[in-house]
Amino acid sequence: MADLTDWLNNIPELDGARCVEVGHDVFFPGQGENDLVRQARAICAQCPAAAACLAHYINETDGIYAGTTGRQRAAMRRHTRKEQTSGRY
Template identity: 35%
Template sequence: MTSMRVYTDSNITPEPWMAYGACLETGGEIFFPAVGDVETAERARAICDGCDVRNQCLTYALERREKYGIWGSTNERQRRRILKGQP
């Protein structure tokens, strides 16, 4: 099983499904790109797109109103739209 160390340095509450995230293979920094760093955000989304726990990740971010980072292949703006029921 992969270590969950990526999640212990922040306010993220470790969940069992996180042990299966594709993000664990990359570190974690890529999922928190600088504002305007579209290239890094796209690389992060590509990793999410192939992840087995992508839906759980997105649900986690939506429930906690995560304001930063790529979660379940979405950024904060996309998550706000989902929460508002917009396409």
């Protein structure tokens, strides 16, 4: 896998992202690796690019992006679709 710095350099909105300061594995924990999830969320909580990260990676099913898991992002997508179909924004 490419270095996170190289990967994020292609996304100008994510300049200054804190994830480049730590290993890639932190953001892709395995099943039951709750310590890594907590560590990733703590990093994301201090990241100036978190909102742009979530907007860019909302459709990703794996990994921690902007402090959210794939399940949480799926719930956000469902919620957004539900609001859009009900006519409420």
